[in-house]
Amino acid sequence: MIAVIPTGLIFGSLSPRRFTRRIIIHHSASPDVSAATIHGWHLQRGWSGIGYHFVIRQDGSIEAGRPVDMIGAHAGPKVNGDSIGICLAGNFMEYGPTSQQIKSLIELVSYLQELYQTKLEVWQHKDVAATECPGDLFPWSEINQALYGPSGHDNMGGNVMEPWKDELVTLALDKKLISQPHDPDEPAPKWFVLAVGLKILQEVEKRGEKS
Numbered sequence: 190m191i192a193v194i195p196t197g198l199i200f201g202s203l204s205p206r207r208f209t210r211r212i213i214i215h216h217s218a219s220p221d222v223s224a225a226t227i228h229g230w231h232l233q234r235g236w237s238g239i240g241y242h243f244v245i246r247q248d249g250s251i252e253a254g255r256p257v258d259m260i261g262a263h264a265g266p267k268v269n270g271d272s273i274g275i276c277l278a279g280n281f282m283e284y285g286p287t288s289q290q291i292k293s294l295i296e297l298v299s300y301l302q303e304l305y306q307t308k309l310e311v312w313q314h315k316d317v318a319a320t321e322c323p324g325d326l327f328p329w330s331e332i333n334q335a336l337y338g339p340s341g342h343d344n345m346g347g348n349v350m351e352p353w354k355d356e357l358v359t360l361a362l363d364k365k366l367i368s369q370p371h372d373p374d375e376p377a378p379k380w381f382v383l384a385v386g387l388k389i390l391q392e393v394e395k396r397g398e399k400s
């Protein structure tokens with residue numbers, strides 16, 4: 190059992206996440222800071238509170254951020270809707286994470302896999318967005334091997350979203366038809382309704398362009 194230190198942070202309005210398929214890793218791009226400090230930064234940006242679900246300090250302690258089942262604010266609307274955000278405190282453009290941080294990260298990931306009873310994919314922030322995060326000195330291949338064995342990165346066979354569903358969700362989020370991704374296990378009629386809704390919207394837009 191891992192020890193997550195409760196922080197008692199007070200949040201504005203949060204929405205429950207319906208579907209969880211991956212974990213996104215970040216660095217704080219700052220000195221060693223607490224979840225409470227980041228909470229303050231994110232409140233100043235007008236957010237509901239810290240956007241990450243966990244913060245791993247340089248001594249390896251894991252601090253609670255946003256409640257794990259709520260939608261985070263760490264990697265853009267689409268990714269936030271299906272992921273958990275973990276932030277390692279430090280600036281890994283200048284130095285790497287401590288060995289205690291790496292150990293805690295690996296323990297936290299396996300704890301979350303158990304909690305969600307699924308093989309959650311693990312991504313760096315820069316894998317899903319145009320960013321340097323979690324920094325050039327973040328030892329991804331080492332962590333990758335610790336998580337997946339010597340064969341390395343295996344983001345298959347977990348709680349995956351088929352490509353056509355992924356594409357549909359991306360378009361529907363973009364058009365604001367939905368506010369968070371569908372669970373890939375939603376019944377077929379729900380996917381059908383989404384596809385039809387998008388089609389109608391696209392027809393309407395086409396007509397608008399012609400007139």
Ligand SMILES: [Zn+2]
Pocket residue numbers: 214215216263314320322323
């Ligand atoms: Zn990031």
